[in-house]
Every structure is written in C-alpha cells, then in structure tokens.
Amino acid sequence: MIEILDNLDVLARPVLDLSELKMGxxxxxxxxxxxxxxxxxxxQSSIVARVRDVYDADQDDIGREYYDADGQRLTLDEVIDHTARSDGFLYRLDEISYKLRGGTVVGFAIYGRRLAHFRHLTSYEKFLTAFGSPxxxxxxxxxxxFMGYTAYYWGARKQVQWxxxxxxxxxxxxxxxxxxTGP
Known part of the structure; x- marks a missing residue:
C-alpha cells in the first residue's frame, strides 16, 4: 500500500487505484x-448545529466549541466519536482530512502547506503538463x-483545484x- 504523505508525486497520476493508497x-x-x-x-458533523471559534486575550485562535441543536456544548471527543460512526469530515492539524460516510472513510483531502511539494508548478500550463489533461x-x-479551475480526473476519482x-x-x-466519477 502506498502512503500518499510519503509519496506526494502519486497524486499527479491521472489514473489511480485508490484501493492501493492510504493517507496518514x-x-x-x-x-x-x-x-x-x-x-x-x-x-464537520450532523450532530453539530453551531460552532464557535475561541480566542485567547491576544486574539490568537485557540480552538473551537461545538454545540448541538439544543444548545448543549459538545466536547471535541464527543463530536469525533459521533462522526466516526456516521457521516462528516475529520480534519487534522497537518492539513489533511477524511470524508466519512456510514462510519467508513470514503475520501481524502490534502491542502495548505502539504501542497508545497507542487510549488514548482507556477502556471496552469505547467500544472497540466505534470498532472495531464483532465x-x-x-x-x-x-x-x-475568475479565480481558477477545478480539474476532474475520473480514472483517479480525483479533483484538483488550481x-x-x-x-x-x-x-x-x-x-x-x-x-x-464523471457526469
């Protein structure tokens, strides 16, 4: 099995067998x-009705508070546990996330600093040369x-935002x- 985080170049392949990949x-x-x-x-979970960002005295972001539909505060552990048994998204500090459906991992996302690996792609044309035609x-x-493009690669069940x-x-x-997966 290929660990994506150890081999980011695999993400440029226009066709992937996702059953051979793992992330984190x-x-x-x-x-x-x-x-x-x-x-x-x-x-991000169906149990959460409201999210509140929490800051310290210097206005540094120190976390989030989660509340259910009745206004009851939920701990992060409670929200993670509920989401891991249902649908939603779990986000890691190292800028990767997991999409969940029915308690199963059905998708990965990678963003932010993790994508610095591709910083040499400084034009859309260079991106297309490296990733292939979508x-x-x-x-x-x-x-x-106009902000950019989203490129879909159905053979890899992948989308890339430029x-x-x-x-x-x-x-x-x-x-x-x-x-x-196509239209």
Whole structure:
C-alpha cells in the first residue's frame, strides 16, 4: 500500500487505484474509528448545529466549541466519536482530512502547506503538463471574477483545484466527492 504523505508525486497520476493508497496511515474503506482521534483538530458533523471559534486575550485562535441543536456544548471527543460512526469530515492539524460516510472513510483531502511539494508548478500550463489533461474542467469564479479551475480526473476519482491568483494548487481530493466519477 502506498502512503500518499510519503509519496506526494502519486497524486499527479491521472489514473489511480485508490484501493492501493492510504493517507496518514488510513486506507479508503477503513473504519473511521481507525483514525487516531488525538490527531483531529476540527470536525464537520450532523450532530453539530453551531460552532464557535475561541480566542485567547491576544486574539490568537485557540480552538473551537461545538454545540448541538439544543444548545448543549459538545466536547471535541464527543463530536469525533459521533462522526466516526456516521457521516462528516475529520480534519487534522497537518492539513489533511477524511470524508466519512456510514462510519467508513470514503475520501481524502490534502491542502495548505502539504501542497508545497507542487510549488514548482507556477502556471496552469505547467500544472497540466505534470498532472495531464483532465476529463472535465470547471472554471471557478467568485463575485463574477475568475479565480481558477477545478480539474476532474475520473480514472483517479480525483479533483484538483488550481488557484490562478496565487498560481498554485490549493486542494486535491480523492474518493467519493461530487464530480470525481464523471457526469
């Protein structure tokens, strides 16, 4: 099995067998409970109705508080446990995340500093040379302004977001994300 974090170049392949990959020691199809909860710093879950960012006196972000629909505060451990048995996203501090469905890992995402490995790709043309021609491309806009592209590679069940403003890849996800398997 190939550990993505030890071999980021595998992400440039236009065709991947996702059953041969793991990220952060976790394979697609693995039970979500196999993800070490102490690595999780943020959660997106159906049990959470409200999230509040918490800051210290110097206005440094020190964490988040989670609340259920009744306004009861939930600990991060409670939210992780619920999410690991259902659907949602678990985010690690080292800028990778896991998509969960029915308590199973169905997708990976990698972003932020982790993508510095591809910093030599300073143009969309260089990106296309390295990653190959996508099966589908979507122009990304915000407020009517062109921001970049999302490239879909159906043979890899992958999408890559190219930020044209910063001239870099900002997100790669693999697995069960909308658009990753074709129209």
């Amino acid at each position: 020691g976790v394979a697609l199809g693995a039970p979500a409970t196999s993800i070490a909860p102490q690595c999780i710093v943020e959660v 099966d589908q491309t979507r122009k990304d806009t915000e407020g009517g302004e 930020d044209d403003w910063d001239r870099r890849i900002i997100l790669i996800n693999l697995g069960d994300f909308e658009g990753n």
